Amino acid sequence: MEFEHVKPMDIEKRSMEIIGQELAEKGITLPADKAHIIKRVIHTTADFEYADTLTFSEHAVEKAKEALRAGATIVTDTKMAWSGINKRTLENLHGKACNFISDEDVAEAARQHGFTRSAASMDKAASLPGPLIFAIGNAPTALIRLYELIEEGKLAPALIIGVPVGFVNVVQAKELIMETDVPYIIARGRKGGSNVAAAICNALLYDLDSSRGMKKS
Template sequence: MRGGMIRDVAPEDIERLSFAMIEEEFFDQTGLHPESFDRHTFRIIRRVIHASGDFSFARSLVFHERAIPAGIAAIRQGRAIVIDVSMGAAGINRGLVERFGGRVICRIGDPGIAEEARRNGQTRSETALRRTMADDPGIITVGNAPTALLTVMKMVERRQLRPELVVGVPVGFVNAAEAKALLRQQDYPFITNTGRTGGSSIAVAIVNALLHIAEIREEN
């Protein structure tokens, strides 16, 4: 078997080593110094790079000025975290969410969602997010469907939802970049990125980074 040298790394050390490698390569890959970001912003960027293997997120991620404190506050208050797809829900660190008294909610698999979506000419993600009003989510996370992010923004505008933070990083060619550009114009806390890239793994990485930051603050 050919290839580079395979490292012998214990499973529990993989994340730590990966973070160290990201920090070591960060300037060469991005032209930016880690110290040019505040420590919490860099923690989120680092985890997104870890999830994607893509250093370009160091420049493409966009943070509202109140995004990180708003997200931490929502987590520590035990507010629900709503996410658009089941794959994303599976990746969020539920142990940390529950430690703060919160829960992870994804309604895309709820009974009747598929039929309601077909009836209304919507995506399932869009329809599922419309059902979250009663959950009073603190963080709403979209990594898959741009239509779902557009729905969230409309519901926030109409005061049907009042999240502390919107994480919107849908991936795709149709309306993904445009939906995120619209999110960047909002005056409420958000984390998003520019362009067509994104996805559930990026959304999950952002939420998990916020959870770890909230945990560190609690311990301190």
């Protein structure tokens, strides 16, 4: 068995080259403005199905970048997604990442209303100032609650990243978000995860980070 000899700092670059080669072999051409996002998700998951299932509303990438340049807050439904976001790059854009899943007031609200904590944390996030990007990788209940808040006129997100993974209400929750006028990036079907949500956030961030050599990977 032969191994490629790749310097540690070049592993990501080489991975992206392999992804590009395999996409070409499959006859898949990615839209130029979305390619870096789709490739980063494939890089995170080693799953080429995302080339077909990642769905973008019109101008979603452009609008997400505008929000990030304006110092957007990224709200996640899990600590794992929050942990995976590159905070330094986000802070360089004067933004921040938040997760309220462990907050006592969120736990109490969940008990009182019969919500999941993920859903209750969306209510808390709705009061945050400035542009909001929601990165949902685990809880379809969070997407459903976001839909309700949007319909009630209580929330107008700059972007919803809807990529929860699972079997119960996952597909339906994603379809609900696609019915709104809010910019979205959705992984259709059952696949997704907190790592996918973070990967999409990072792809957007890296594309705005002029100091990062791989910003278009």
